[in-house]
Amino acid sequence: MGSISKFTTRLNVINSLLKIHSQPRNYISLSSASSSFCRHRLGISSSLTTVSSQRQSPAEILPFSSSVSRKYSSFDDDNRYNAFDSDSDEFPARGKWNTSGSRSSYLQKHNHSRQFDPGFTRRPRRIRHFDEEEDDYFSENFNHGFQSRELGANIKKKDWNSSALSSIEKNFYVLHPDVAQRSSEVIENYYANHNITVSQGERPVPLSDFHEANFPDKIVRYLEGNSWSNPTPIQSLGWPIALSGKNMVGLAQTGSGKTLGFILPALVHIKHQRPVDRGEGPIVLVLAPTRELAQQIKSVAVEYGRLLGIQSCCIFGGQSKMVQARYISQGPELVVATPGRLLDFIESEVIDLGRTTFVVLDEADRMLDMGFEPQIRKVLGQIRPDRQILMWSATWPKEIQQLAHDFLGEFTQINIGSQELTANPNIEQVVKVCEWREKFGLLLHELEDQLEGRRIPKTLIFGKTKQIVDILSRKLWNRKFRVQAIHGDKSQSYRDSALHSFRSGKTDILVATDVAARGLDVDDIKVVINYDYPNNIDDYIHRIGRTARASKTGKAITFVTDEDAGKVKDLILTLKSAEQNVDPDLYDMAKLHSKFSKKSSSKPRSNFSQRRPPRYNNSKNFRYRDGFDSWNR
Numbered sequence: 051m052g053s054i055s056k057f058t059t060r061l062n063v064i065n066s067l068l069k070i071h072s073q074p075r076n077y078i079s080l081s082s083a084s085s086s087f088c089r090h091r092l093g094i095s096s097s098l099t100t101v102s103s104q105r106q107s108p109a110e111i112l113p114f115s116s117s118v119s120r121k122y123s124s125f126d127d128d129n130r131y132n133a134f135d136s137d138s139d140e141f142p143a144r145g146k147w148n149t150s151g152s153r154s155s156y157l158q159k160h161n162h163s164r165q166f167d168p169g170f171t172r173r174p175r176r177i178r179h180f181d182e183e184e185d186d187y188f189s190e191n192f193n194h195g196f197q198s199r200e201l202g203a204n205i206k207k208k209d210w211n212s213s214a215l216s217s218i219e220k221n222f223y224v225l226h227p228d229v230a231q232r233s234s235e236v237i238e239n240y241y242a243n244h245n246i247t248v249s250q251g252e253r254p255v256p257l258s259d260f261h262e263a264n265f266p267d268k269i270v271r272y273l274e275g276n277s278w279s280n281p282t283p284i285q286s287l288g289w290p291i292a293l294s295g296k297n298m299v300g301l302a303q304t305g306s307g308k309t310l311g312f313i314l315p316a317l318v319h320i321k322h323q324r325p326v327d328r329g330e331g332p333i334v335l336v337l338a339p340t341r342e343l344a345q346q347i348k349s350v351a352v353e354y355g356r357l358l359g360i361q362s363c364c365i366f367g368g369q370s371k372m373v374q375a376r377y378i379s380q381g382p383e384l385v386v387a388t389p390g391r392l393l394d395f396i397e398s399e400v401i402d403l404g405r406t407t408f409v410v411l412d413e414a415d416r417m418l419d420m421g422f423e424p425q426i427r428k429v430l431g432q433i434r435p436d437r438q439i440l441m442w443s444a445t446w447p448k449e450i451q452q453l454a455h456d457f458l459g460e461f462t463q464i465n466i467g468s469q470e471l472t473a474n475p476n477i478e479q480v481v482k483v484c485e486w487r488e489k490f491g492l493l494l495h496e497l498e499d500q501l502e503g504r505r506i507p508k509t510l511i512f513g514k515t516k517q518i519v520d521i522l523s524r525k526l527w528n529r530k531f532r533v534q535a536i537h538g539d540k541s542q543s544y545r546d547s548a549l550h551s552f553r554s555g556k557t558d559i560l561v562a563t564d565v566a567a568r569g570l571d572v573d574d575i576k577v578v579i580n581y582d583y584p585n586n587i588d589d590y591i592h593r594i595g596r597t598a599r600a601s602k603t604g605k606a607i608t609f610v611t612d613e614d615a616g617k618v619k620d621l622i623l624t625l626k627s628a629e630q631n632v633d634p635d636l637y638d639m640a641k642l643h644s645k646f647s648k649k650s651s652s653k654p655r656s657n658f659s660q661r662r663p664p665r666y667n668n669s670k671n672f673r674y675r676d677g678f679d680s681w682n683r
Contacts (some may be wrong), residue, residue, distance in 0.1 A: 091109075151407045161277035206478045207431040218407045218439050219322050220295025226262040229255050244283040244466065251296070251462025256286040263289045263312060266321075266355040283305035283466050289315060292440055297461035299441045299454055303474060304595035306466060308442045309350050312336075316351075319408045319438070320360055331402040332385040335433070336410040337426065339417040339568070341366040341388065342549070347412065347570050348386045360384060365401075367391045368542035375400045377385070389417065389425035396432060403432045413568055414443040414450055424448065430457050443484065445471045445588065473591050473628040476598040478605045481621065483635035489581060489609045490525065496558075496607055497531070500577055502560045507576035508552065511561045512593050514582035522581060533559040536566060567592045573599055580608040587620035610636070615643040 101359060232255055240246070240256045248254075248480055257263055260273045264438050281289070284302040292315035293659070316334040320327055338344040338352075348364035355362050362384040363377040371394075378385070378401050395401040409418070409430070430439075439458050443450055446465075454461060473479065484492055493511070500506045513519040516537040523535035534548035534557045551557040553572055562668045569590060575597045584590045590608070591607070597604025610618065618640045625632050 066125050143590075173599050175290075202381065202397055202425065202428045205393065205397050205428055205432070215434055215436065218275075220319070220407070220435065221293075221294070222318055222322055223290055225295035226257075226264060228259075229257065229262050238284075245468070246283060246287065247465045249463040249465060251298075251460070254287050254290040254462075256283075257281055257289060258286070263293070263314075265318065267360060268322055269314060269317075269354060270339055272354070282311075284308055285311045286463070287464050288312070288440075291462050291464070292438075293318060295438055297439050299443070299446075299450075299458070299461055299463040300466075301443055301446055301464065302466035303444060303472065304592060305474065305571075307325045307597035307600070308412070309347055309571070310354075312412070312440050312442065313347070313350050313354060316360055316384060316408055316410065317355055317360055321358060323407065326381045326383050326405065328381045329379060329404045331383040332382055333405055334384040334408040334410070335403065335406045335416070335429075336384070336386040336390060336412060336430065338386060338391070338412050339388065339420055339422065340565060341368060341545070342565060342570055343413060343568055344386045344388055345546075351384050351386065355384065362386065362547065365395060366542075367393050371393070371395075389422045389429060392429060393425055396429070403429070404434070406433045407437050408438045409433060409437050411439070411441045414441050414453070415445045415638060416448060416568055418447070418449045418453070420652055423453065426453070426455075444592070471588050471591050473624050474595055474598050475628050476601070476603045477628070478603070478609045479594065479625055479628065479630045480605065481610055481625070481633050481636060483610050483633055486611050486613070489520075492609060493522075493581060494529070496577075496579065497526075501614065506558050508555075508572065508574055509577040509579060510566065510570070510572075510575050510596050511558045511559060511579045511581050512567070512584070513561060513563060514584075516563060518582060519561050519563055526559060526561070531559055532557050533561060535561045536562040538565060564593070565590060566596070570596055572596070572601065573602070575599075578604065578606045580606070583608060583610055583614040583617060583621075585617075589616070590621065592622065610639070612639065615639045618643065 157510075165671040230330050237253075237255060241253075253285055255428075260270050260278070263281075265273075280286075284300055284306050288298065288300050288308075292312060300308065300311065310508075326333060334346055338347055344364050344366050348362055350359075361380070361382040363374070363382040364386045365374045365378070366388040367390055371391075374391070375395070378395065385673060392401070396403070411426065417423075439461075441450070441454055441458065441461075454463075482492060497506055497509065500509065511522065511644040513522055516539050519535050519537050523533050526533040534551055536545045536548050540548075547559065548557070549570070552560045562570075564584065567584075578594050578597045580590065584593060594604075594606035594608075597606065608621075612623070618636050622636055624641060
């Protein structure tokens with residue numbers, strides 16, 4: 051009886067203090083005098099009620115019913131309503147406590163309009179790409195990613211007035227007496243022996259020694275100290291053109307010394323310009339398609355730039371913007387960048403290219419393959435029109451030709467070897483035709499054959515996807531191989547650590563996707579294994595080009611399955627051009643694919659589109675699929 055009387059007393063006190071709201075029948079409002087008492091008696095948190103003596107908003111309405119439980123109504127998912135107001139972290143913005151139905155049904159029933167901020171309902175989630183997960187530079191100029199947009203959308207092309215531009219010096223080449231006395235017969239023999247052609251411009255006289263380029267003495271002594279006897283063909287012809295201040299296009303195969311072919315002229319160009327003040331932009335800009343290639347170029351620039359007191363930095367996606375912006379603010383004379391991060395910094399006014407007078411586009415064909423042409427055009431639009439541009443590429447497609455004619459004007463084009471991409475003849479190419487499920491066993495067999503004592507030589511293995519790379523590295527690690535893996539989903543710090551471990555010899559095997567197909571310059575890679583055949587023959591040549599660099603020899607092993615039958619024809623032509631042995635199974639696969647292609651084009655098979663998809667691992671008819679069902683017959 052005592053507890054009942056206490057409960058009755060409490061209800062009487064509460065009813066005497068509560069005032070029934072006039073519009074919603076079952077809703078009760080708390081007055082300012084009784085709010086504290088009621089919250090204490092009902093056990094309601096102070097964060098769930100507000101007190102206002104001037105007006106009574108919907109936020110002050112507290113539902114009351116015979117049920118003791120009270121629940122905050124969940125709003126419609128499609129509204130994406132933000133339950134908390136931006137000015138307060140305590141009370142739900144314009145929310146209501148309801149025991150039945152949703153907020154939408156209540157508004158419809160009582161003819162209330164949606165009075166909350168519509169911005170909360172339509173705000174998309176922040177889009178963050180995998181290579182920006184570590185970015186922590188939060189300047190107000192940076193785009194924080196609340197909406198997806200094109201890189202550099204707010205960058206305006208500069209209107210350069212030639213009369214207002216200060217003159218720059220670009221010609222620093224001094225003809226050496228030995229070069230001046232070189233006979234035309236010697237020059238013709240050099241061009242013929244190295245299969246060199248000059249498509250446009252004046253034919254330069256090749257250099258036969260480093261001192262003939264008239265580089266600073268520190269550079270020449272350092273080059274001779276590295277046991278390099280003479281320049282490579284692309285360096286022998288590229289240095290005179292680059293030092294003369296002319297625009298040029300250099301086409302050469304991978305591993306031919308192109309990086310040093312533009313870094314040394316760039317350093318000489320910097321030394322003849324006015325010093326860079328703190329906060330000014332760089333004098334030399336090098337654009338590269340991938341992070342690994344950009345870091346490789348930067349390492350070469352630092353190696354030789356320290357001899358002349360020249361600072362260099364590298365900016366790319368995947369690393370902290372704050373750290374990179376700090377490097378830019380220190381006024382480096384040479385900047386190596388990927389197009390995306392560079393456009394971000396230009397738009398954010400972190401970097402200014404007004405002082406840039408020397409531009410290098412390295413692996414230009416790769417940048418266009420990756421869709422960087424609009425970004426390249428935007429970047430070049432921020433640089434003064436009288437700059438010097440060097441474009442380096444392994445192939446000469448129409449897109450590259452158009453870009454060269456649009457921005458280089460008059461230029462000299464040097465072709466080392468064929469204009470078509472060819473494999474390095476110093477590489478022994480071995481192709482093994484197999485089934486998909488046999489590849490890992492063949493891989494282990496090849497690694498065992500490469501054993502030298504208890505270690506294997508440096509081996510680079512390429513996989514098609516990130517998942518395959520992770521699986522391969524884990525399986526090899528479980529078999530006690532010293533292995534690392536890199537691909538696009540790995541953090542930049544991990545990728546740097548893996549590459550450093552591979553270069554230093556702590557790791558024998560590196561498994562990678564095509565991120566390592568270009569820009570990975572490790573001189574002592576002995577074997578390259580294509581666990582998965584690449585998408586095209588160009589990628590194949592760039593992959594195997596990671597070995598046999600700097601006139602060394604190497605070996606490339608490729609696994610081919612029936613899935614790659616459509617690409618075998620180009621592979622056979624590449625092997626023949628490099629005078630390599632061709633497996634007879636490759637000819638059979640190419641003929642079978644050609645036969646099927648002709649049949650399908652002339653008279654399609656009945657019910658072809660309704661055929662069941664191939665079964666890979668759980669069927670004895672593994673190769674009987676899509677045109678290859680006569681493989682073993």
